[in-house]
Amino acid sequence: MNQQIDEAQEAEPMETEQSTKKRRVVVPGEVIVSGEDFLPSEGARREGQDILASRFGLAEEAGRVIKVIPITGAFIPRRNSVVLGRVTQITLNGWVIDIDAASSGFLPIDESPRFINKNEMDQFLAIGDVVAAKIWSINVRGIDLTLKGKGLGKLEGGFIFRVSPNSVPRIIGREGSMISLIKERTGCDIGAGQNGWVWVQSDNLDSQIQARKAIEFVSENVHVDGLTEKVEGLLNK
Amino acid sequence: MSSMKSAGITIDTFKKLFTAGKRFDGRGLMEYRPFEVNFEVSNCAEGSARVRLGKSEVIVGVKMNIDKPYPDSPDKGNLMVSADLLPLASPRFEAGPPKFDAIELPRLVDRAIRESGMINLKELVVTPGEKVWTVIIDIYPINADGNLIDAASIGAAAALKSAVIPGITEAGTPDYKHRTKKKLPLSDETLPLSITVFKLGNTLFLDPTREEEEASETRTTFGVSKWKGSYMINSCQKSAPVCLTRAEIEEIAKLLPKKYDELNERLKKFL
Amino acid sequence: MAFKRIDGRKNSDLRPITAKIGVIPNADGSALFAFGNTIAIAAVYGPRLLHPQHMQDPETGILRVNYDLLSFSVNDRKKPGPSRRSQEISKVTEWALSPVLDLKEFPNTVIDVQIYIIQADAGTRTAGINAASMALAHAGIPMRNLVCSVAVGKQDKEIVVDLTKAEEDFDGGEGPTDFPLAKIANTDQYTLLQLDGKIPAERVSEVLTIADQAFANIYEAQKKALKEEFS
Structure with missing residues (x-):
């Protein structure tokens, strides 16, 4: 089942080789285009006539919409992203998973792919095990994960x-x-x-x-x- | 780079790879990564060197002060080695009081240098019993990707080789603005280098990347030099509550002269 | 006799700039910035979890800067570990960089900026700010603009930019003055103002004007370094 991890991913901004969109590297504060017609999207902003970059990355003009795609930096968790993580702790009602982000992930026992008895949690996932999980919620308490979905679950071997x-x-x-x-x-x-x-x-x-x-x-x-x-x-x- | 610990499956894969004598980067188990050494990386230091061992980078500087000799060695200069595992170099290094690794690393480098007799401390006396030179070696990792101890020892040896003694003012203090052309009193023959042997399962290996180092179960650092034509082990320390067998220790003892020659030859190209 | 700087530069000339990103592969962003013999490196880690927890802000991420000298970067060996001077510079650097950052997307987290001076020949805090600004951009942190920094100084009555240690130690006439500044690129917003020495109040405008050309050159060097890695 785990061969399908990548198919469980939602569409993400993707580098494609035959892109028809105009792209170039910009630094924060750099003017990308000028004109009333353009609409700033992620990573861009308007100041007067100009659309400026609000971060370092690839500026992309897709029709009227201008955005800046990050090309460097740490992972920023987003809802629906599939991540790989390592089990670091087992609690009464779930597993704490290190997903190598600014906040650790929590996998509630109810989000396992099948029913798990509370007394046998470590038989399903032990400390040091690796899972492919999907982020289903990001809130003030942290990041909630699920294993329900195609391609998600514990990774064995390798x-x-x-x-x-x-x-x-x-x-x-x-x-x-x-x-x-x-x-x-x-x-x-x-x-x-x-x-x-x-x-x-x-x-x-x-x-x-x-x-x-x-x-x-x-x-x-x-x-x-x-x-x-x-x-x-x-x-x- | 991440701060995630090694996963169980990854450690198992490393065990299988090492048992088969393989590594992800194609090296042999006893093969070091390529390294390069640059000098004069910091011109206020009396000597300095940058070592890049694979993706690990360490900067080492030598400073000299004039101090009182230690009461038990009035006729000798002083040697001091310190290291700071800067949070700049790895997400694993944290600010605050030094952790054990930061205490152990300079001690291992210190013992390898001191016991080898590379520096003739008797020649560092300014006024017998009153004033002597203190040689201070400061070690800073800039990017930590495994095997920092060996990288630091290469850097320390190189920085010492490049160091030049400062002048002395009329007041008897160091004059850093008017350096002499005099090099440190170093032995021509003796160049101490540390060789750290790592172990995972039943396999020994050298010069791990960070990922390999984190999967390993124990390491032993040997300070090695050549003295009167033979290879000397000048210092050694095994870490972690894991054993080495007699057969492994004998295997290492056989390996050290070979590895020492190899590292020494490679380092000499930069000196 | 006409005034001449110790190293022969014109009053408005910077020392040669070296700027490079990606110098610390482990970091999420990193950069080197040098004014002549003054070399600063900076690493950015984060956004990552902020410890201790009571320092976390549920409304925004926090910038945390640490500036220090390598012990052998100066003639008299600096004792390892933070000093009062390095703690003050860490804080003013934090204040110099924060105005361009937008960290609301990253509640409860910290962005750690580590700045170290490898070799010091005056102007270390300004070189550090320039390196840190590039490293933050390289780490993909949302930021309005780059920050540029330079020290303006006075040699007797002459206003000069980017002093060396030898110039800082000058003690003729009205003595030396060190006036480090930082500015948000292409704006008139200043984020760092410090001064030691003597600047006549009526000459402040002159200082800001001579700094402007320096800021423009620094910005170009930062921009070029960030772009050339990816083209």
Whole structure:
């Protein structure tokens, strides 16, 4: 079931190679465009005639709408994001999960995929175990997680490692194309969380090494043209 | 980078990899990452060096003061090694009083240097019994990606090699604005380096990345140098409540001269 | 005799600038900024959970700055650990950077900025602010604009920018003056004002004018460093 983690992801802003949208790197405070017609969206603001960047990133003009897509920085939790996390504590009514964000996640016992007896919680998820979970609520108390959904649950075998969270959309690729390519060529199960943690599993150690190498290559070359061909080349070696 | 602890499945995978003699970055288990050394990274220091070992980076500076000698060694200069694990270098390093790692690291570097006899402290006397030079080595990790102790020891040796003694004013205080051309009284033959051996399950390995280091169960740091033609272990310390077997200790003892030569050769290219 | 600066620069000249981002791979954002021999590095971690909990603000994230010198960055070795001076500079740097940040998206969290001076030749706090501003941008933190910082000084009666240590130690005539400033780029909003020395009140405008050219040059260097990493 875990092979499907990436399919459980909602559509996220994604780097695509044949983008028709105009994009360029901007610094905070830089004027992106001028004119009454434009509408500032995420990461942008209007000052008089000008639309300015309110953070560092890729400014994108999609018709009249201007936004700035982050290309660097820490993971910012969003509702519906799928994340990988590590169980750090078992409480009376759920599990505390480190999701490598500014707040830890909480997985209530009712959000497990099946009924779990309160006395047997650690048999389902023990400290140090890894889960793929979805963020279903962010509130003042913290981040609430669920395992209900396709591709979510405990991850068995393999290993997890971290890449830049901002490179995850590219690792998944358009409609999952990049991750599918790497899965297919290496024969590994792979799941990427929006928090930058990636899970790779295979019984073959060399395949695991190769899959990780390919994923790290994508993560470090997000802005390179023709990335798919380069990854294919790497996997053919 | 994250502050998440190693997951159980990840540690199991490392065990399998190491047992098969493999690593994610393609190195052999006893292979160091490439390193480079730059000098004069801080021009107010008497000597300084930056070491990049893989993605780990450490800056080491040498400063010299004039102090009283210790009562039990009136005819010797003083050596002091300190380190600060700056929160700049890792999400794992926190501000506040030094944790044990920050206390242990400079002590390990200190003992490797002191016991090797690399510095002839007797030549650092200004006025016998009254004034001697104190050599202070300060170690700062800038980016922590595993094996900081070995990186720090390479940096300390390099910074010492590059250090130049300050002048002395008429009042008998150091004159940092008028440095002499005199290098520190260092042995030509003896260059102490630390080699830290890590263990996970039944496998020994060297120079871990942070992720490998965090999966490891114990480490032992050896201060090694060459003295009168033979390889000397000058200091050593095993960490963590995990054992090394006799066979492992003997294996390490055989390995150290080889690794020492390799590191020394690589370091010499920068000196 | 015409006034001449110790290193031959014109009164309005900065020392050569070095600016670079991504110098600390572990950090969420990082940068190096140097004015000549003064080298500052900055790392940003966060937004991350703020400990202790009683310091958390449920309405916004908090900026926390730590500035310090490496012990060997100055001639007389600085004892490791915070000093009164470094604590004050940490705080004024926090005040210099906060006005451009919008941390409401990140309640209960902290953005940690760590600034260290590797080599000091005067102007360390201003180099630190420039590095930190770039590192915050690099960390993707929502911010209205970059912050630029420079020290203006006086050598006897001459107003000069970006003093070296040798110039700060000048003791002829009216003596030396150090007037560090920071400004939100492309605005007339100042976020850091400190002064030690003697500036005649009627010459303040002159100081601000000479600083403007410096701010423009610093901003260009910051912008270029941020962009070249991704193009």
